[in-house]
Amino acid sequence: MMVLASVFDTISIQHYLVLSTILFVIGVFGVLTRKNAIILLMCIELMLSSVNLLLVAFSTYFGDVSGQLFVFFIMVVAAAEATVGLSILVLLYRNTRSVDVGLFNKLKG
Amino acid sequence: MNIETVFWILGALTIGSALMVILSTHPVRSILYLILTFFMISANYILMNAQFIAIVNIIVYAGAIMVLFLFVLMMLNLSQSNEPKSPIKMIAAAVIAGGSLLVVLVAAMRDSFVSASNIVSTTNQQGLVENLGKELFTTYVLPFEISSVLFISAIVGAVVLAKREKQIID
Numbered sequence: 001m002m003v004l005a006s007v008f009d010t011i012s013i014q015h016y017l018v019l020s021t022i023l024f025v026i027g028v029f030g031v032l033t034r035k036n037a038i039i040l041l042m043c044i045e046l047m048l049s050s051v052n053l054l055l056v057a058f059s060t061y062f063g064d065v066s067g068q069l070f071v072f073f074i075m076v077v078a079a080a081e082a083t084v085g086l087s088i089l090v091l092l093y094r095n096t097r098s099v100d101v102g103l104f105n106k107l108k109g
Numbered sequence: 110m111n112i113e114t115v116f117w118i119l120g121a122l123t124i125g126s127a128l129m130v131i132l133s134t135h136p137v138r139s140i141l142y143l144i145l146t147f148f149m150i151s152a153n154y155i156l157m158n159a160q161f162i163a164i165v166n167i168i169v170y171a172g173a174i175m176v177l178f179l180f181v182l183m184m185l186n187l188s189q190s191n192e193p194k195s196p197i198k199m200i201a202a203a204v205i206a207g208g209s210l211l212v213v214l215v216a217a218m219r220d221s222f223v224s225a226s227n228i229v230s231t232t233n234q235q236g237l238v239e240n241l242g243k244e245l246f247t248t249y250v251l252p253f254e255i256s257s258v259l260f261i262s263a264i265v266g267a268v269v270l271a272k273r274e275k276q277i278i279d
Binding site for chain 1: 111112113116120123124127128130131136139140143146147150153154156157158159161162165166169170173174177178181182184185187193195199200202203204206207208210211214215218219235236240241244245248249252256259260262263264266267268270271273
């Protein structure tokens with residue numbers, strides 16, 4: 001078996017903390033500024049993915065497998081969330097011919 | 110090329126493609142950039158010796174979920190960009206909110222002390238499917254079973270929501 005050098009011998013865990021924080025903030029920024037509901041869902045996926053990155057980083061850092069299994073469960077939840085979110089989006093489009101999230105204001109009645 | 114260089118290149122590519130996701134006005138381009146971002150994140154996983162998660166990330170995220178997004182986008186025929194612009198006040202508020210979140214989180218994490226006691230026990234084997242499967246089916250077997258219930262409810266919910274009704278209320 002080829003022995004791979006552990007990445008945390010040369011770079012610190014703080015690098016990955018900052019990287020995944022930046023990815024999370026990009027997702028938050030997208031959710032706050034975009035109006036297209038599909039892109040909103042994609043930004044949520046991006047935020048989940050940044051959390052996954054951080055979990056894997058700590059899992060490797062501490063040599064504990066649990067972090068990678070949490071990533072596994074987050075992927076399960078993300079798949080379910082994307083399915084339900086996209087079907088709500090199809091429903092919105094069918095009723096209003098648009099996927100602008102501002103149209104959910106109509107729910108105020 | 111040492112690992113640090115690889116990390117900086119990968120990090121720059123990841124952040125760049127993630128930025129293009131929210132900056133490109135065309136939704137299809139946005140989705141393609143998100144797929145690129147997921148590939149970059151998978152490369153980061155491989156860099157951290159998490160091989161199984163890297164492959165699952167490509168198959169599930171870039172393969173299944175993103176194709177679902179593309180499929181919905183093309184089914185609804187939204188490929189032309191007719192998205193209304195956000196007001197400049199909203200963008201400024203988003204920049205301030207996101208920037209302060211970033212500053213606070215980075216400042217809190219920079220001074221945090223992460224204990225380095227267990228690093229020597231890290232092997233390059235722990236991200237492989239044998240290790241993960243053993244842990245998944247012993248310690249985490251209950252969450253694993255519950256996630257199947259979650260999937261069933263998600264499938265039922267999606268079918269019920271997307272089913273065409275007899276009359277469409279405008």
